[in-house]
Amino acid sequence: MKRFGFVALVGRPNVGKSTLLNHLLGRKLSITSRKPQTTRHALLGLMTEGDVQIAYVDTPGLHVPRERAINRFMVSQATSTLRDVDLVVLLIDARGLKSADEFALRAVERANRPTICVINKVDLLGDKTRLLPLIAELDQVGSFEAIIPISALRNEALDTLAREIAERIPEGEHLYLEDQVTDRPAEFVISEMIREKLMRRLGDELPHRTTVVVDRLDQTRAVADVDAVIYVERKSQKSIAIGRGGAMLKSIGEDARRDIEELLGQKAMVRLWVKVDAGWTNSARALARLGYES
Ligand SMILES: Nc1nc2c(ncn2[C@@H]2O[C@H](COP(=O)(O)OP(=O)(O)OP(=O)(O)O)[C@@H](O)[C@H]2O)c(=O)[nH]1
Numbered sequence: 001m002k003r004f005g006f007v008a009l010v011g012r013p014n015v016g017k018s019t020l021l022n023h024l025l026g027r028k029l030s031i032t033s034r035k036p037q038t039t040r041h042a043l044l045g046l047m048t049e050g051d052v053q054i055a056y057v058d059t060p061g062l063h064v065p066r067e068r069a070i071n072r073f074m075v076s077q078a079t080s081t082l083r084d085v086d087l088v089v090l091l092i093d094a095r096g097l098k099s100a101d102e103f104a105l106r107a108v109e110r111a112n113r114p115t116i117c118v119i120n121k122v123d124l125l126g127d128k129t130r131l132l133p134l135i136a137e138l139d140q141v142g143s144f145e146a147i148i149p150i151s152a153l154r155n156e157a158l159d160t161l162a163r164e165i166a167e168r169i170p171e172g173e174h175l176y177l178e179d180q181v182t183d184r185p186a187e188f189v190i191s192e193m194i195r196e197k198l199m200r201r202l203g204d205e206l207p208h209r210t211t212v213v214v215d216r217l218d219q220t221r222a223v224a225d226v227d228a229v230i231y232v233e234r235k236s237q238k239s240i241a242i243g244r245g246g247a248m249l250k251s252i253g254e255d256a257r258r259d260i261e262e263l264l265g266q267k268a269m270v271r272l273w274v275k276v277d278a279g280w281t282n283s284a285r286a287l288a289r290l291g292y293e294s
């Protein structure tokens, strides 16, 4: 009997959704950083084990969207995912519920799907008995099939979580090939890997004003060729992204190249350009042009 299901990973920004996806899959697919609002698109991560195929959906952090169009796009990616899945995994930070979790809790309640609540980052709790009041509080505020404390980063209790998820996957034909990892083309994953380095290196605000488009990927020769454009909103941001004598751009390219080579399984040559696309974060047309399609 084959089983297949979509499982959404949702929660407020920075709670560890993408880290959990990568650790459940046992490979790096989704980008992560210590800054909130790293993930912008719903991203499928596929896992097939025998008769069971699970399509995990990593989602952007649920937050009250600010005025910018990019934020509205991100939140709608997460909320529309909630409508289409067989199971929801809601992540909460072990250090306690914050007002930011409210929005996620409400969105999950509206979706009205079977939901497992995961308490992530338990490694940050010195005193594990602090989990007990949190579990009691979660029991009050939501209606969960199970509440499971884990550490995604340290792979703690991920086997328990994987078992609880697998038990709830309905009967059904597999929608994807057995060895398929995601439904996105390599160009998308590469653009995200480059964006991750921007998230990690470019201060706190600037990364949120950047996006990456891969213009060309040529894998026909021994060394793959990657041409990508980093878009920023203003000229001053362009100078920061390039850095003195091109130093910033060079180190971003170097960092990204390592991930890209692992993804493609071959050496790669990565060429980066920085262009200004004024106000792209708040223009529906610019967003569509830059790959943010709902
Ligand atoms: N200590 C600890 N840190 C974690 C754990 N899981 C994730 N993190 C860290 O938390 C930060 C955010 O992780 P992400 O996986 O990017 O979080 P996210 O929920 O996908 O964030 P958005 O995409 O911005 O919504 C990163 O610095 C991770 O290394 C964990 O179990 N323990």
Ligand SMILES: [Mg+2]
Pocket (backbone or CB within 6 Å): 017, 018, 019, 031, 032, 038, 039, 059, 060, 061
């Ligand atoms: Mg993420």
